[in-house]
Amino acid sequence: MDKDKLARRLLATFQEELGEHVGALNENLLALEKDPAGPESPARVKSLFRAAHSLKGAARSVSIRPIEEMCHHMEEVLRAVQGGVVTVEKEIFAILFAAADALDDARKRLAGGQDLAAGPLDELSPRLAALAARQAKTPAPQPPVPSGRSSILLSAPPGEAVETGAAVAEGIVRVAAPKLDLLLARSGELLVAQGRLERAEARVAAIGDTLAQVGRELKHRRQDQRLESGSAGRSARAELEAKFGEARAAVDRLGITLRDDRRAIVRAASLMDEAVRRMRLLPFAEACQALERAVRDLAKAKETEVELVVEGASIEIDRSILEGLRDPLRALVRNAVDHGIETPARRRAAGKPEQGRVVVAAAMRGSSIEVSVADDGSGVDLAAVRARARQRGLPLPHEDRDCFALLFEPGFSTAEQVTEISGRGVGLDIVKTSAEALHGRVELISEPGRGTRVILTLPATLTTIRALLLAAAGETFAVPAASVLRLLRIDSTGIRSAGGREVVPDGEGPPIPIVPLASVLGLRGGTGPATRKVTAVVVGAPARVAFAVDELIAEREILVKALGPRIGQVGHVAGATILETGRVALILNVAELVRTAMERPGEAALAAGQAVPQARKRIILADDSVTTRNLERSILESAGYEVLIAVDGEQAWRLLLDRGADLLVSDVDMPRMGGISLCKAVRASKRFRDLPVVLVTGLESEEDRARGGEAGADAYIVKSSFDQRDLLSTISSLLGGGA
Amino acid sequence: MTVPTRSDRPDPEQAGRILEERARILARPAAEKSHADQLELLVFTLSGESYALEARSVREVTALxxxxxxxxxxxxxxxxxxxxxxxxxVFDLRGLTGLEPTGVTDLSRLVVLGExxxxxxxxxxxxxxxxxxxxGEIFDPPETLSAAGRGLLRGVTRDAVMVLDAGAVLRDPRLSGAENRSVK
Known part of the structure; x- marks a missing residue:
């Protein structure tokens, strides 16, 4: 068991190392190919040799023989080069590039748990061996470095030893990526806990205010009663007042301590969060590593000349985003070279420089990262896109930008012929899928003859995202803020029907389809707007759609939790987050929602002129007894109210803050926070000051009733006289009639 | 050309396996004598029927x-x-064992499993x-049980407690997020 774990960990480390070495091989080979006789060449060859050598050792330690063997042959070939036995020629470059690819392929296979057999390694290893053997026979212009098993000389090239020493001296430690993820998640939880602490502080402050008020009340009464009571009563009261004074002072002190602690914790937590985030940052250049190689290979094959420019290479991006960027960037760059950049002859004819340009750029835009790939090629042929859409029976878009959106559909390609290199189609759908997986969006802009530009807009970090919390069908959902274009609040009379679909006007542009979010999700209660006012969230990708929701709750940073391998990707759900109440809210996959919304048949769910149902009023019900809770709940629900359940005052208060309500029904005696304190908290809060509160209790005494009244309750119902009409009529009158 | 390796000693992995095997043999009599005969079962009810899981496969029981x-x-x-x-x-076994799901009450419990x-x-x-x-007191599940449900069971006790196989529960593909394709 432990040994397996160790082996797995070693293998994971090896894969990482393999990736780095492949990067180094490619980088050095590219540089060497550009300038084979340059002053840096010997250093490049040395680096190549070192990469092959370290990799050989690493492969041996995890017992991966095919890699070990190939690296050994690479080493031999490079040793001959290094020793000046041979010069690096085309053939050697080709085979070494192929070897780097084969190693990268092996890395992918290892990551996917696949076998290495029958891979490109099998074929390349003998070719390298043959090359090495031929080199050995080549007469040397000078005494060659012994080409045998001189392991003392080779096991530790001097350069390597020095570098390792330097790394240790600087205190650089290699940390597995999942550990960094964990650290960030924990730090995120700390930030969420901060929010709770803030509320605790507010609550203590509210208690302090209440106490102050009670203090003033006591003083008044003392003045009123001064003349009446005897000296015994007076001294008893003085004692009581002294105790009360102590309690007040204690609450005030608690409030101050809490405030200071919160400040200290907020400071420490945010500094730590920042440090953790900084630890995870890598330069954008890392994601661009393989691109130059891809451009070189493609341009060679297409006989075009292409220059790759990386802008914003030093912009630092969270590693989770960076990882997710590799594939889409490769697809986009390949696409630009393969379909965008014209042949030198054609470019000359069009008055452009013969060498084409592909610019990969990263830039920060607020809390988003904008990554773009632009080429100065021929641009997207809109007529061809339209023709292709017609051919495939797709609806023809009027707007150019909607035409571009078609390019992201799976299998939609405008390349006149499927080229050998890009194989199957353009791969733009892969780009879209990747962007969506990163909670971002993608956009394509093109000008005929001038070129094409694809822009990915992504949240700056994956593990926490800025999200919009909203309610639909009584549930709270989160929508990544990056995918929200804007919010709408319109009168339902403004909703029109077009082609059997409900739409809302959208400024200058064409009207946007509007659908209730709940019915797209297949939830009950999804039909019929809550009021004549419709609140909707407008998203922009892959198409513009407005989703009508019950209400918007808040916009804030949320901690993204994966649903885990067992649930994986389910329909419209991209992940989950834990709300401050401890409840789980789902993070919606906006692209999937849009797709479902577009596929659904049109329906008239929102427009005015339908029978608009009365808004369902929401009641929060707090009681620590299961029986009472269920009884009251069934009474209220059958009367048509929406009921949210809380097991004590504290939970009720949190529910209220989180979801809001039209009325509160609460037991008096409950653990943690009783009905009286809850009621006081409600009255002390600016937001809920006027919320009707009904106290329900088993205690029947004048004193309790007075206590409830003092705390600001609107009604006081005793359980012994409890029957459903009593409760319902009270609620109905407090809510101004009707459920 | 082959890479030279040392073949005079067992490689570390092989050596580790031999040592582990030896340790297991040494540990066996003491560890297995006391509990070998008895299964510790955690019994729970679901829609009036009794189920059990081997206690050591249950990580935790908590209120839902x-x-x-x-x-x-x-x-x-x-x-x-x-x-x-x-x-x-959170999964509801009732759909798999042929019972009607009846909803969740405030008293519902959560039996947490996992490797x-x-x-x-x-x-x-x-x-x-x-x-x-x-x-010996666990018998084959009754024939009347659906094949789907039987796959999850180790057997049934004399007093009709259905003993679930935790491994089978964890491996069952129906206990995942996606609905079976055939349904859609």
């Missing part, structure tokens, strides 16, 4: 405080819940005590 339904997911997935800050899927970590929670109405049962 709250859960969030996942639209579009398998009907066996009741929803997801927050277990100490992590997301835990290295908390993998899933099973809904239970009540969780009883742990009882020891001899393997």
């Amino acid at each position: 405080a709250d859960f969030t339904p996942v639209p579009g997911a398998s009907r066996h997935l009741l929803g997801i819940t927050n277990l100490r800050g992590e997301i835990l899927p 290295d970590r908390d993998e899933l929670g099973l809904l239970a109405d009540h969780v009883g005590e742990v009882r020891a049962v001899a393997p």
Whole structure:
């Protein structure tokens, strides 16, 4: 068991190392190919040799023989080069590039748990061996470095030893990526806990205010009663007042301590969060590593000349985003070279420089990262896109930008012929899928003859995202803020029907389809707007759609939790987050929602002129007894109210803050926070000051009733006289009639 | 040309395996004597029927405080819940054993299973005590049970407690997020 774990960990480390070495091989080979006789060449060859050598050792330690063997042959070939036995020629470059690819392929296979057999390694290893053997026979212009098993000389090239020493001296430690993820998640939880602490502080402050008020009340009464009571009563009261004074002072002190602690914790937590985030940052250049190689290979094959420019290479991006960027960037760059950049002859004819340009750029835009790939090629042929859409029976878009959106559909390609290199189609759908997986969006802009530009807009970090919390069908959902274009609040009379679909006007542009979010999700209660006012969230990708929701709750940073391998990707759900109440809210996959919304048949769910149902009023019900809770709940629900359940005052208060309500029904005696304190908290809060509160209790005494009244309750119902009409009529009158 | 390797000694992996085997043989008599005969079963009820899981396969029993339904997911997935800050899927076995799901009450319990970590929670109405049962007292499940349900069972006790096989429960593909394709 432990040994397996160790082996797995070693293998994971090896894969990482393999990736780095492949990067180094490619980088050095590219540089060497550009300038084979340059002053840096010997250093490049040395680096190549070192990469092959370290990799050989690493492969041996995890017992991966095919890699070990190939690296050994690479080493031999490079040793001959290094020793000046041979010069690096085309053939050697080709085979070494192929070897780097084969190693990268092996890395992918290892990551996917696949076998290495029958891979490109099998074929390349003998070719390298043959090359090495031929080199050995080549007469040397000078005494060659012994080409045998001189392991003392080779096991530790001097350069390597020095570098390792330097790394240790600087205190650089290699940390597995999942550990960094964990650290960030924990730090995120700390930030969420901060929010709770803030509320605790507010609550203590509210208690302090209440106490102050009670203090003033006591003083008044003392003045009123001064003349009446005897000296015994007076001294008893003085004692009581002294105790009360102590309690007040204690609450005030608690409030101050809490405030200071919160400040200290907020400071420490945010500094730590920042440090953790900084630890995870890598330069954008890392994601661009393989691109130059891809451009070189493609341009060679297409006989075009292409220059790759990386802008914003030093912009630092969270590693989770960076990882997710590799594939889409490769697809986009390949696409630009393969379909965008014209042949030198054609470019000359069009008055452009013969060498084409592909610019990969990263830039920060607020809390988003904008990554773009632009080429100065021929641009997207809109007529061809339209023709292709017609051919495939797709609806023809009027707007150019909607035409571009078609390019992201799976299998939609405008390349006149499927080229050998890009194989199957353009791969733009892969780009879209990747962007969506990163909670971002993608956009394509093109000008005929001038070129094409694809822009990915992504949240700056994956593990926490800025999200919009909203309610639909009584549930709270989160929508990544990056995918929200804007919010709408319109009168339902403004909703029109077009082609059997409900739409809302959208400024200058064409009207946007509007659908209730709940019915797209297949939830009950999804039909019929809550009021004549419709609140909707407008998203922009892959198409513009407005989703009508019950209400918007808040916009804030949320901690993204994966649903885990067992649930994986389910329909419209991209992940989950834990709300401050401890409840789980789902993070919606906006692209999937849009797709479902577009596929659904049109329906008239929102427009005015339908029978608009009365808004369902929401009641929060707090009681620590299961029986009472269920009884009251069934009474209220059958009367048509929406009921949210809380097991004590504290939970009720949190529910209220989180979801809001039209009325509160609460037991008096409950653990943690009783009905009286809850009621006081409600009255002390600016937001809920006027919320009707009904106290329900088993205690029947004048004193309790007075206590409830003092705390600001609107009604006081005793359980012994409890029957459903009593409760319902009270609620109905407090809510101004009707459920 | 081949790479030279040392072949005069067993490689570390081989050596490790030999040592582990030896340790296992040494440890066997002491460790297995006392509990070998008895299975410790945690009994819980679900819609009036009794089920049991081997206690050592249960990671935890907790109150099901709250859960969030996942639209579009398998009907066996009741929803997801927050277990100490992590997301835990909660499944309802009743759809698999042929019982009608009757909803969730405030008293519902969550039986948490998993190999290295908390993998899933099973809904239970009540969780009883742990009882020891001899393997001989677990009989083959009744023929009347659906084939789908039988796959999850180790057997049934004399007093009709259906003993679930935790491994089979964890491996069952129906206990995942996605609805079976045939259904859609």
